[in-house]
Amino acid sequence: MFSCPHCAEQGIPALRKSILSPGLLATCESCGKPSGIKYASWLTAMIPGSALMITALFTDSTSVEWTLNIVGFLLVIAVPLLFTPLHKEQH
Ligand SMILES: [Zn+2]
Numbered sequence: 001m002f003s004c005p006h007c008a009e010q011g012i013p014a015l016r017k018s019i020l021s022p023g024l025l026a027t028c029e030s031c032g033k034p035s036g037i038k039y040a041s042w043l044t045a046m047i048p049g050s051a052l053m054i055t056a057l058f059t060d061s062t063s064v065e066w067t068l069n070i071v072g073f074l075l076v077i078a079v080p081l082l083f084t085p086l087h088k089e090q091h
Pocket residue numbers: 004005006007008009011028029030031032033
């Protein structure tokens with residue numbers, strides 16, 4: 001669970017935060033208020049994983065391509081989850 005920016009309770013499920021994107025809000029289970037992530041920080045969080053998956057397009061080795069794709073995919077999930085701050089959204 002992650003802290004809600006409204007009430008500071010652990011009200012945001014990790015699964016919910018991992019699929020957050022701009023415009024898709026998470027609702028706090030404690031206070032019911034919506035929170036989301038800023039477009040700029042979401043975009044920044046996508047860069048490391050996307051860079052690896054783009055690199056995979058240009059490699060000739062199948063094993064390297066798979067490794068880059070898998071690591072890139074994990075980064076696309078993990079980086080926003082762990083490092084992108086939640087901020088308050090209004091209804
Ligand atoms: Zn809350």
